[in-house]
Amino acid sequence: MANPHAGGRLLPLLSTPHKGGRSALTCQFRCGNACAHDVANTTSNAYFGDVVKEALSRRGVLRAGVLGALVAGVGVSGAVPALADETTPAPTPTRPGTGGLTFTPVAPNKVDALTIPDGYKSSVVVRWGDPVLSDAPAFDFDNQSADAQNKQFGYNCDFVTVFPMGTDRALLWVNHEYTDENLMFRGYTGGAAATVEQIKIGLAAHGGSIVEITRAGGTGQWELLTGGRRRYNRRITAQTPMKFTGPAAGHDLLKTAADPEGRTPVGMLNNCAGGTTPWGTVLTAEENFDQYFVNGDKVPDAQKPYISRYTITNGTPASSRRFDRVEERFDLAKHPKEANRFGWIVEIDPFDPESTPVKRTALGRFKHEAATTTLAEDGRLVVYMGDDSRFEYIYKFVSKERFITGNEAHNRTLLDEGTLYVAKFTGDSPATEIDGTGKLPADGGFDGSGQWIPLVSGTTSHVPGMSAAEVLVYTRTAADKAGATKMDRPEDMERNPITGGVYVALTNNTNRTAAQADEANPRSSNKHGHVLEIVEAGDDAGRTTFSWSLPLVCGDPKDPATYFAGYDKTKVSPISCPDNVTFDRDGNLWISTDGNALGTNDGLFVMPVRGAERGHLRQFLTVPVGAETCGPLVTSDQLSVFVAVQHPGETDGATPDNPGSRWPDGDQPRPSVAVVWHAQGKKIGS
Template sequence: MANPDASRRLLPLLSTPHKGGRSALTCQFRCGNACSHDVGNTTANAYFGDVVKEALSRRGVLRAGALGAVVVGAGVAGAVPALADEPKAAARGGHGGGGDLRFTPVPPNTDDKLSIPDGYRSSVVVRWGDPVLSDAPAFDFDNQTADAQNKQFGYNCDFVTLFPMGRDRGLLWVNHEYTDESLMFRGYTGGADATEEQIQIALAAHGGSVVEVERERGTGEWKLVTHGRRRYNRRITAQTPMKFTGPAAGSDLLKTDADRQGLKPVGMLNNCAGGTTPWGTVLTAEENIDQYFVNGDKVPEAQRPYITRYTITTGTPEDSRRFDRVEERFDLAKHPQEANRFGWIVEIDPFDPDSTPVKRTALGRFKHEAANTTLSRDGHLVVYMGDDAQFEYIYKFVSKERYVRGFDRHNRDLLDEGTLYVAKFTGDSPKGQIDGSGKLPSDRMFDGSGEWIPLVSGDKSYVKGMTAEEVLVYTRVAADKVGATKMDRPEDMERNPVTGGVYVALTNNTNRTKAQVDEANPRTGNKHGHVLEIVERKNDAAAKTFAWSIPLVCGDPKDPATYFAGFDKTKVSPISCPDNVTFDRDGNLWISTDGNQLGSHDGLFVMPVRGKDRGHLRQFLTVPTGAETCGPLVAEDQLSVFVAVQHPGEVDGASPENPASRWPDGDQPRPAVAVVWHEKGKKIGS
């Protein structure tokens, strides 16, 4: 709903200089312009370069199956073969041949469309505003209402997963990460001038959607089910009642005037990546929650260091959404604990539309990326997670009890008790060989060893001076105290279903200086990012030590500061800013990008990680103007690949009156999930 009385003016941010390859619009609405703010992690934790001598002196020391049979994806929980017991050997790859990939790569381009290889077709599965509930009205851009949006597919779409119900039918889960009101409403000039209806629409457009989909027989095309009861369809928003479970549930740190027991949070925000459980539920990750609150500087003095560490907004900036105008809880001067109720992993049952979403406190609180699960060798559930900000950390959770196939009542408590760890990495090359240029050290690999440092287990804290509840609510602070390793924006993490290696997308870090480079973050001003591989000791997901290596240093292959696992760089596609990762059943790594700084649109890439083609990265598709590539999801039968096309048209200067993209329908840009398949029914990539 437009505000016709508001005079058109630029939001304050949009005329200021920007770091990185994203537009000012994306930086503002997605993460509150985080990269232009002071770095949240100001601790003196050692960088790798500071501990190399120590490492050399002790050098001799040392989704995959998360999806389970119920989920369309790459593999079954625990179905990872045992590799070499010596983790460094596994980290170097070479265990068998990679998948058979024979498509012609899509060249870099700036076309306002979904560009796919010859011989493939694509279609939109579901887009912003499409009816989700049976009584939802048709989408009308110029007559939006909050009531309608509560029943329609939300804005921006990130994590995607598919739960099959037979061969050709299933439930599609999609995260709705954030809203861009300047593209959603005509004449939008900021939260202070927005109508209350516009703010309510934005609240309703966050969260996630469950939609029933069906496949065209004999093809890889999936479509939204628009007939029949659609009993599982559901919208979850920033206003959906939820509950806390786990060790921090009921903590004083989570109590508010509206919830004096600290057990019933309301809504979820900025849900980015995610994962699934072996028992068929979604784990969705709350990420950039700091930008939704105002008056962070007015909380009680004892709480201010924690507010600062989580980069919570101070004051009431003109360019904020001003959710506090319709719900007072977003004003921290009045409700200082409310921010603590966001930044969690949320579990949702897609098969029970009446179930209450659960915020699992045992998994810690930070800017969550990913929640991909697997099983350890003896059956414990393991969850891998990243904290998506510059100089933040990599985490994993190991359940106390073991997973029991088919024992649903037992399994659903596994995420409430266990040990939360944070990663510490050590390089194995002399400091002088890691000079910030990206040049390989003398052993021709960026690699080393690492350990998982325990933070908390149930009610037991391993962090001096912090209780277990404090560790879980202020997990970043706990990780600071134990000396975890600062990384270059850890985003998605997923375990290879064939090799067992855990792959981490490190998107970028333009603030890393020469004094801060190390072997796992080997470039200064790292604007293109890299991918890191972790191989845990004896290939056991519950192990406390691991080897690591970097198979992919992103950028233009002509740049000597890039590395493609040793493959011939004249034959690979350029790639910048890896964001989400997934695997096909052959163990090939699929990488989506966000913020390409090579002059082309973002895209989806695939790379074998073993055999003679290890490092042969090829571009499979590009997304339209202004969009980032999210998802992705390769179907278990490999006949389809899903991508979430997030924020098409999000380009500086764009508006509904002057759209930068007209994808997918030729008028206003609408975030959407698309599917790609081979026109002859062949396996994706073949």
């Protein structure tokens, strides 16, 4: 950790130890120092360890092509030459192979810029403080206000998706996961001493933004639409009125003094990854919501065992942001059920600025990461979700009814009734061959079988001693009782549009011991993470059995505990802490990283998952100092790749007077979404 007295004053809230490649600032403001707390899952469960189909029903011309035109991926900014870390040789140039990837990889580096391959260009699409609404003022770092922030692009940026409106226009949705007040305000010394206006700005800077973007000159570049009519632009914040639907809506566990019916929550917090629906709406995932509340030790005794599973315990310090000073609902001593109203998947209609966001209770409540949808063979809607904490679980939801093309009224009910499942994994190697070192078992791979265990179907609970509503509000406890497999921080999940395999980013888990290693989580002190592939029976997303394997065990390729699907490790890029995943139209897996524990900047990587090039991982870009790579999104024409550059400059000792980064504009660091494209109009990866 850097000198806590840097800049001549004691930096607030930075004394707690932190792990991995993240800074103390990131640990504090993003997740409330989750890794410094005791592991929330103390159960004795065994440590075992799409792209949506083209049948879109959206009304009107604008919606007809919403998900057909853009698919998934990442991007960067700043045409900066690749600079190698002096201790790490650059991978050799690639050759054509399955997936059509021929670019020269970017070398690991510590450059304060978006570093992209030779032959590519990049630019910033939208940054913190840019106008969203037409009457938004220009951003002024030293004269911020809550009123302005409610109309401007929020702070930080995670999940990115694009809804095309023809060839050259689109709507861009971006999550605003969290705020870092230490970088947002000069002289910030902590929530208790913060001004009321600073707290209100923080509330306004959470949530998400919808902005209209336009293609520049027929290239792969996209720009924020400024001036003129921006009828769809919208800010969603921690203060936006919402509603609950599904089996838990109206249950006593969701009722508060301000909402005695338990149906009208306010705002969303810490939205991380997400997804889209076949009818053209956003699904955004609330993750580390626990850190925003104070007095978690003062809830009724009967509630304490349940909320402690979400790390709201006696040992949880008071929220550093102190939202309770502005809105009493964040004080659990006064409103003990308010925390139950966060931790959901929220559906938002980007085409209706007047629509009310919906928290879909049938999808369960946990620290959500991802909400990737696909259709089962019989037409039922399937949603894949991770719970991003150490030793937590992987989930999926399967709707009761089937998707009907063109019947939007019907389709919008699909997320309110169905079965929520949790995953249990079984390895096929003797336990003696899984010793925590990452050494491959005798059969040459980490793999096995698994099943989806039902937790709740509509209003019917499958968990003894818990009602359906209790299963949905306290989903972690229900999954504990069901015997689900404890995983190494399950984050993003995506389904390969070519093979149908479901890929899961397991970011890391330094708390796993050798005794807790299993075939799905084969390394102790797993600081670099791995990627898991699930192949469901018959390639049908609606089935309840599957096979699985680990195509990628991350880290330095020179480390024998790494695995790149059997590919020659002298030809691959090093990678650490996979976070978000996506696919291009060729079925190549794109991976963004968060918290690189190899000592260089985070980045975006791509790897074929089939054919002779399977496992040939290459680094496509790096983000600036202190930043995390989020998004990503590769357009279906494969001419553009979007990436969210989250928390640039979030380094130990950083303040506005001592910035950890100057990206993107040479002054204060501003979280931004960037796009990268080939200078000659070739497809991404060429």
